[in-house]
Amino acid sequence: MNKYLYVFRNEILLNLTYKGNIISSFIVQIIQMITTVFVWRALYSGENDIGNYNISEMTTYLILTSLLSVIFSPNSAFRLSTLISSGKLSILLIRPYSYFFESFSVFLGQKVVQICVVFIMIICFFLLGLFQFSFPNIVSILLVLTNFILLFIFLSVMGELSFWLIEMWPLRPIYNGLLSLFGGVMFPLDLLPESILNIIQFTPFSLFGYVNTKAIMGELSADAMFNFLIASMLWIIFFQIIYIILWKKGLKKYEGVGI
Amino acid sequence: MFFNYLKIVWSLSISQFFIYRLTSVFVCFFGVLFTTIEVITLFVLYHYTDSINGWDFYSFLTLSATYTLISYIYQFFFTLSHEKLIDKIVEGDLDYDLVRPIDSQLINSIKQLDIPSLINIVIAIVLLCFSVPHVLTGHIFGIVMYILFVLMGVYFYYLVNQFFINFAFWIERPYQIAAIPEYLLDIASRPRNVYPPILHVLFVWVFPILLSTNLPAEILRGDYSVVTLVYFLLFIILFSFLVRIQWKQALKKYQSAN
Secondary structure, three states: OHHHHHHHHHHHHHHHHOHHHHHHHHHHHHHHHHHHHHHHHHHHHHOOOEOOEOHHHHHHHHHHHHHHHHHOOOHHHHHHHHHHHHOOHHHHHOOOOOHHHHHHHHHHHHHHHHHHHHHHHHHHHHHOOOOOOOOOOHHHHHHHHHHHHHHHHHHHHHHHHHHOOOOOOOHHHHHHHHHHHHOOOOOOHHHOOHHHHHHHOOOHHHHHHHHHHHHHOOOOOHHHHHHHHHHHHHHHHHHHHHHHHHHHHHHHHOOOOOO | OHHHHHHHHHHHHHHHHHHOHHHHHHHHHHHHHHHHHHHHHHHHHHHOOOOEOOEOHHHHHHHHHHHHHHHHHHHHHHHHHHHHHHHHHHHOOOHHHHOOOOOHHHHOOOOOOOOOHHHHHHHHHHHHHHHHHHHOOOOHHHHHHHHHHHHHHHHHHHHHHHHHHHHHHOOOOOHHHHOHHHHHHHHOOOOHHHOOHHHHHHHHHHOOHHHHHHHHHHHHHOOOOHHHHHHHHHHHHHHHHHHHHHHHHHHHHOOOOO
16 A cells, blocks of 8 residues: 555655646636636626526536536656556556556546645635535535546546557547537536436546536536436446556557557 | 648648547537537526627637637648647758748648648638627628628737747747747637736727627627727738748758758
8 A cells, every 4th residue: 555655645746846837727618717707607697697697607517517627637647558558557567456446546646636726716706706606415425536537547548548549639629629628617507408417417527527516516406416426436436447458458459669 | 832832731631520520520529519618607607797898709609719710721731730830940940941932930830731620610600690790880891890800810820820820930849839829819708808907908999809709799780999800900911021030030040951
């Protein structure tokens, strides 16, 4: 266990060294958030409620999804790609630990710093009066944590594609595009017709964005929360199986030469 | 000479496009994906209202398509060259461009064309063909003015990018700074009157990035003000001089060492 704690601690220190990267990723997200929030606020000038949202609920929703999309970004999926293309994966494979848990420690180290920044920003937005805050209940926190683990396994599977793909970068904009659309970053998914919502809301992208945001805002019923929790766990099992299969097949293909 | 140079750049870019076919297909796919997301978002927004601060669905779609058009025309001509310029400065590879019989700023702005962006330009034009007939209040003069100001927008966006990339002469690998124009243009993808007064003043009168996309759409709608048109033109002229002076100062700073 100690070895993973060292990896975790090192990753936090590494992230704190490159503070500029963290700050810039949040600045980008805030700029994108500004464009979305002000268009929606302009929409409210002639309306009281849109869907189930009043103006402050909508602002809170849009701020929260934007900030969460930084935490739920696909960056960690590309670590394995770098290791494979450089051949450095071999070094990790002969070390006395599991690559899966080592990469989970790295993932946690990266995310802890981002989560801290998100908390600080939420407090800032709250103090500016742009954010309605309510303490999420235990089930909401459990749901967000489950989705967080799902993110790690989902990105791990995505990263495993680098055993077969030379160019991994196209996956980043595809992921971001799908998160914007199916994760409800541009608009809350419950503004879509119910038939479409029923299909989209249980996808991983919806769980990462829309569902997490609604859970933190305390706007999910107990039944809905339970359904999303089950969906998230089923996705974890599904992607875990895919991960194991791809890892075995990928290692057989891996030559360790590097380019 | 410049047109001969452009012909060579074009044929080289086409060859590269066919070498990296899969990458090109991906870039086309992203263009379609992000345009689809934008159009779906507009459908959702306009499901709840007929107008956002005076912009109806077709006007907003025209603005979005104009933003896409400006962004991808810039990308087609300049983005690959600008991306390479930072590394060339750091690695001292600029020397050869400085002794060629063509302007060094020009050659470092158009060295390779991004052919896949053409697909996204076509997508934007298709969107415009769909939206403009519902928006156009003037006549053929409005369309000519629109094309002129789209080109102005591209040139302005080029200048903004060149301005930030030139910082590479003074700061080592300023990738984050070089990305600022892209985020600024994101702000310009929305109608300027949705922003609060302070942002409006900042991005219309201090640094008119909002005008670069909003003016062409406003010209089509026939609700532009001559003051903003003239101001934008004057700003571009002054900014051109500023970027040119910055480039010359930057070359004095360049030491040719990697």
